Every structure is written in C-alpha cells, then in structure tokens.
Amino acid sequence: MTEKNLNIYNTLTRKKELFEPLHPPYVGLYVCGPTVYGDAHLGHARPAITFDLLFRYLKHIGYKVRYVRNITDVGHLENDCDDGEDKIAKKARLEKLEPMEVVQHYTTRYHQDMDALKVIRPSIEPHASGHIIEQIEMIESILDKGFAYEVNGSVYFDVVEYNKKYNYGKLSGRKLDDLICNTRDLEGQDEKKNNADFALWKKASPNHIMRWKSPWGEGFPGWHIECSAMSKKYLGEKFDIHGGGMDLLFPHHECEIAQSVAATGNEAVNYWVHNNMITINGQKMGKSLDNFITLREFFNGNHKALKKEYSPMTLRFFILQAHYRSTLDFSNEALIAAEKGLERLMEAKNKIEKIEPGKKGNVSIDQIKNKCYDALNDDLNTPIAISHLFDAVKIINSAFDKKTSLDKSQIDELSNLFNIFLNDIFGIESSQQADSSDDNKVEELMDVILEVRKNAREKKDFQISDYIRDKLNELNIEIKDTKEGASWSIKKS
RNA sequence: GGUUUCGUGGCCGAGUGGCUAGGCGGGGGUCUGCAAAACCCUUCACAGCGGUUCGAAUCCGCUCGAAACCUCCA
Numbered sequence: 313m314t315e316k317n318l319n320i321y322n323t324l325t326r327k328k329e330l331f332e333p334l335h336p337p338y339v340g341l342y343v344c345g346p347t348v349y350g351d352a353h354l355g356h357a358r359p360a361i362t363f364d365l366l367f368r369y370l371k372h373i374g375y376k377v378r379y380v381r382n383i384t385d386v387g388h389l390e391n392d393c394d395d396g397e398d399k400i401a402k403k404a405r406l407e408k409l410e411p412m413e414v415v416q417h418y419t420t421r422y423h424q425d426m427d428a429l430k431v432i433r434p435s436i437e438p439h440a441s442g443h444i445i446e447q448i449e450m451i452e453s454i455l456d457k458g459f460a461y462e463v464n465g466s467v468y469f470d471v472v473e474y475n476k477k478y479n480y481g482k483l484s485g486r487k488l489d490d491l492i493c494n495t496r497d498l499e500g501q502d503e504k505k506n507n508a509d510f511a512l513w514k515k516a517s518p519n520h521i522m523r524w525k526s527p528w529g530e531g532f533p534g535w536h537i538e539c540s541a542m543s544k545k546y547l548g549e550k551f552d553i554h555g556g557g558m559d560l561l562f563p564h565h566e567c568e569i570a571q572s573v574a575a576t577g578n579e580a581v582n583y584w585v586h587n588n589m590i591t592i593n594g595q596k597m598g599k600s601l602d603n604f605i606t607l608r609e610f611f612n613g614n615h616k617a618l619k620k621e622y623s624p625m626t627l628r629f630f631i632l633q634a635h636y637r638s639t640l641d642f643s644n645e646a647l648i649a650a651e652k653g654l655e656r657l658m659e660a661k662n663k664i665e666k667i668e669p670g671k672k673g674n675v676s677i678d679q680i681k682n683k684c685y686d687a688l689n690d691d692l693n694t695p696i697a698i699s700h701l702f703d704a705v706k707i708i709n710s711a712f713d714k715k716t717s718l719d720k721s722q723i724d725e726l727s728n729l730f731n732i733f734l735n736d737i738f739g740i741e742s743s744q745q746a747d748s749s750d751d752n753k754v755e756e757l758m759d760v761i762l763e764v765r766k767n768a769r770e771k772k773d774f775q776i777s778d779y780i781r782d783k784l785n786e787l788n789i790e791i792k793d794t795k796e797g798a799s800w801s802i803k804k805s
Numbered sequence: 806g807g808u809u810u811c812g813u814g815g816c817c818g819a820g821u822g823g824c825u826a827g828g829c830g831g832g833g834g835u836c837u838g839c840a841a842a843a844c845c846c847u848u849c850a851c852a853g854c855g856g857u858u859c860g861a862a863u864c865c866g867c868u869c870g871a872a873a874c875c876u877c878c879a
Contacts, residue, residue: 326809344879352879359879399877481808484874490807491875535877557879562808564878588810589873598878633828634818639811639872646817649829656828659842687819695819699827709843713836774838781840792842799842 318373320553321637321691323561323584324483328691333552334582339375340551341367342543342581344560345437347384348418349399352425353604354627354642355557355590355597361628361739362587362636362692363555364431368737369688380546381434382539383422385415386441386522386532401521411522415441425607428624430739436546440538444524447533447541450575451512459574463503465515465529469570471508478573480508483584484562510567512537536567543580544572554581558588559596587636592617594641605642619644622651625740629654632694632738653702658742660705661730663712670717675707677725684733697733704729762791762798 318331333339343363346356363381370377385400404411426433440447451467454460459474460467471480475488491508511534516523523530543551549572556565565584572580589596597604605615613621622630630650634640680700687696708726711718718726734740761780768776781791784800792799 346879347877355879357879362879485808486875487808558809558873559878560874562874563876587879589879591872594871596873596878600876600878630817638818641817643816645815645829649817651829653828663843693819695827699819702827706844710845713843715844769838772838778839785841790841793837793840794842 318369318689319691320583320585322582323586324581329583331552331583333375334550337374337376339370339377339553340547341370341377341379341553341555342539342547342551343379343381343434343554344539344556344564345381345383346422347399348415348422349403350418350599351606351608352422353597353599353606354610355604356422357425357429357607357627358590358631358636358640359555359557359587360426360431361429361631363585364739365632365636365692365694365737366553366555366585367432367434368739369692372732372737378436378547379434380436380438380543382542383415383419383437383439384538385412385419385439386538404521412441415439421608428611429607429628430624430741432739438542438546440533440542441522443538443542443545444526444533446545447537448513448526450537450541450544450571451533452527453575454512454571457574459570460512461505462528465531466503466511467513467528467534468504468509469512469534469567469574470505471510471570472506474570474574478570480570481566483566483569486562486566510563511535512571536564537571539564540568540571540575540580543568544576549576549578550580550582552581553583553585555585555587558586559598561586588639590631590640590642592642597642617644620648622647626651626654628738629657629740632740633698635691635693635695637691654740657698657701657705657734657740660708661734662742663708664723664727664730667708667711667718667723668714669720669723672719673707673711673717673722675716675718675722677704677707677722677729680704681725681729681732684729688737694738698738701730701733758789758800762800765791766798 319328320331321327322329341363343359346352352360363379367377367379400411400414404414409417423433451460454469455462455467458470460469462468471488471491474480480486480488481491488508492506513526513528513531513534515529515531520532522532524532543554554565554568569579569581572578589598591597592603592605595601595603605617607624607627609615609618610622610627611624613619626647630647631640633650633653680703683700684697687693687700690696704726707716707718710716711723761784765777765780768774768780784791788802790801792801
C-alpha cells in the first residue's frame, strides 16, 4: 500500500526513530486510560485522539494492531486523604453509591464522549479491578526476585535495590540520589526503606471500601502495577508502543519500567510515546488545578469560560491542528478559528463530487497525497498534513468555480485524498448525519422553500426572497446562492 | 533546588542553517439584486544579548520569561 517508514519520537531515547514492530505485521499498543471518577475534560481528549490517530494510521499502513487502553477504577490515592482511601472510594462515600456504580457511571459517560469525538474504541479495555489476580502475581514475582519487601501488610518496590542492577530513572532522566533527597514526606512514608520506593500493594484501612484478599492481607493494588500487569497479560512481556500523557512520565511510567524489568527481566516497551498537555491561560488543564472544562461542557457551551458551544469535530480538529508533542493552548478564539477552518475543509470535500470534469488540470494531487504521508510519517505531523489538505481546498474551490479545470481522474484522486486523510486517518466526519428518515422530509421541505425563493428572485421580488433567507437564517439555516442555484446548510453555532 | 521542555506575526499553530507553512482575523478587489460563500491580492514574525557561519528564527553560550514533572493527574 504505502511505504511503512513511520518515524516516531521515542521518549526513551529522546529521538525520532523508525518504527519497526517486534512481530510484523502485528503491533501491540498500550495507552494509559482514564481514572473514572469524573467526567472527561478536554485534557483527556488529547491522548485519546492522539493515540486514536496512531491506531488508525498504523492500521492504514497495513499493520494489524491490538490496542489496549485501560480503565483505572482502583488504586489512586487522594492527596488530602490520610488513610489511604482511594479516589473512587472517596467519591463513592460522598455520593452514597457503590464504588462500582460510580465506575460504571463514569465509564459509560467516558464512552459517550469518546464516541462523539469519533475515537475508535480500543481492541481491549481492561479494568484494573478485574485484574487483581494478575497484579498480585506480578507483585509476587517482584518479591521473588528480591526487588520488593513487605511491611505491615503492604508491599513496596525497592528502588535502591533495583537501581543496583538496573537503571531507575532512565525514562524521565532522573537520578536516584536526587529523588531520595527531594521526595516529600507523605503518609505511610515511614514504612518505606527509602523515600523513592513506591507501593505495589497497600493494606486497606478498616473503613476502606475497595479491598481484595491477597497473600499480604486485605488491601488494594499500588498506583502503577495495573498497567504493567495488564499490558503483560494482553500484549506480552515485550511489546511495541506504550503511550500516555507527558504528566505520566514520572513516576507512573518510570515505575512501570521498573516493575516489568524486575518481574520479568525484560524491558517491556520498545517505543514510549507521550502527548503534551492542553493548557488554559498558559497552565495545564487538570483535575487538581480545578481549571478544567469537561467535554460535555464544550459540547453544550455550559461553562463560564466558553463563549459558545463547540462540536466534537471542532475539538478533534483543534487538537489535530497542533502537533501532539506541543502544548496546545485553549481559547475561544483558537476554537472558533478551528471551527471555521474545519468548515472550509468540509465544504470543499462536499464540493468534490459536484465538480464538472474537464481538461486535465495542471496540478498534482498525487504530490499532495505524498506530502500528507510524509508529514504523518514524520512523527505524526498532523498540522503539516492538514496544511496540505488546505492546498487541496484551493484546487477544489477554483475548479468548482470553473476558474480552473480538472479531469475525472484528478477529481477521483481528490475524493480519495479526502477520504483517506480526513475521514479514515484524522477521523473527521461530517457532523450532519443524514441517516434518519426525518432528514429526507427536511430535504424535500427545503427544496420547496428554495423553489419558492428562486421564483421570487426571478421576478426580482427580493423582499420575499430576502425574507425567506433571513427567517431561515434565524433558524440557523444558511442559504448560499451559487451559480448552480441556492444551497442550504445548518449552521453549527 | 533537581529533571525535562518551551519562548514564532493581532490570535492559534508548523518549520529548524539559505527556498511561501497553514488556519483564523484585518485591509483591498472580483463575483452577486443585496448578502453569504468562493476566488485573487495584501498586511504583521521568529524573547534579548553575544558567538559560530558566506548566510541563523534554525547551531552554541549567556540573560530574561513561561510551563510540565519531582505528590493523584491525560
């Protein structure tokens, strides 16, 4: 199909590297998913869309991809909570719900939001709570290898011991000595041999709701073990790509490396890929900073920082217009700009089939296509690829206006270009679904209205024709008079 | 304090030794009954100071400023 010369930035080496899977044509991809204790915000959309793009592109260039993205429903400590109660448990008590009820609620809503963004669901979406046994097994093998110790029903990873044989900090560029000196004092710290050690298993306090039996008593798994255990289970001891947000680099991913190496002796991941943050007023949008805007709020415009609502496709396009390793700053202006740009792109796409074929034009669609592939092969450079699609927009518009001419094969190539890149790879789809039978009625109705208006215009009765246009405009239906007659579309705002 | 990044035009964002990024906005024009759309033209740039080089926004150094991580976070 195409040359598989995808280059991807590997955080481990801090370089762009040619992507070569361990077992072609199969590719194993693991991405850290959400902790389901609240609605997803714009920040959550970034890794979802970034790795959706990678998933789509890998498949497009011919790989068979198993994409695993976990749901974290256990194990994250609340920072203001002294008894080691995890986030899910805390929320559950506040709302007097079963923890699993909270998990189910927010998982469903997460799925709805991701579906709206046209994020393809992963091949496997394992829950941490469903893999307690696997996590316990992994902890046992780390204990067996002598890289962990048990204290009081909790098990900690012995970073110092591990660092004697391996290199703790290789991913994030940290040195163990600095870590030991610089770590803050936290609850339960006194149980650890060293500050830098981290929990593999935590003993549950009496009021802790989420608890499981283990060889060390009742408790719950540590902060990082789920990803190691589940990636091993579904992708093997060694797999190709592990993704996630940059904020997970340390300690989460660093600990994952240590756990896998300690348990199996193998470096599990070949390529570490990290997306950057979305910022708001120059600061990371995040749960703890309380400066986040949920996806639902974007979709319906219900947030004081939003001037209007923004469609899922606008958000998707907004995210794709920046390179995934750059920070992306949110603002209404930027989103409106993205919305308009996307509209231009979509309108051009819809015009392709209406172009009348003529003489072969002096443009190379193939060249644009190759440039798009080059851009994506260069560490998924979507902004560049999109800029080439805008070049194609100019070609389309000018042919549609009969200022230039394209032959049948060029028109087909354009259609193909947009189908491949805009739809298949970028996952941008028309937000106007024409799938219900009601829409046919609307279609017929609009034909009648436009016919009336056309007659009025021919009689130069512009009062009537403008009245129709203005009234429809009030209903968010926009009329455009082109040389081929009037067309209508529903405005998104 | 340590680790890792970044600082591009009115806004968002690519690029990274010499060749137009792109989008949005602003200005002018063509088209149109008027609009809208489209098309054409146009404006505004690489934080500062040194250095390397025939040539730097791009490499190096310093200064200033910002962010992420070091604690749950996408």
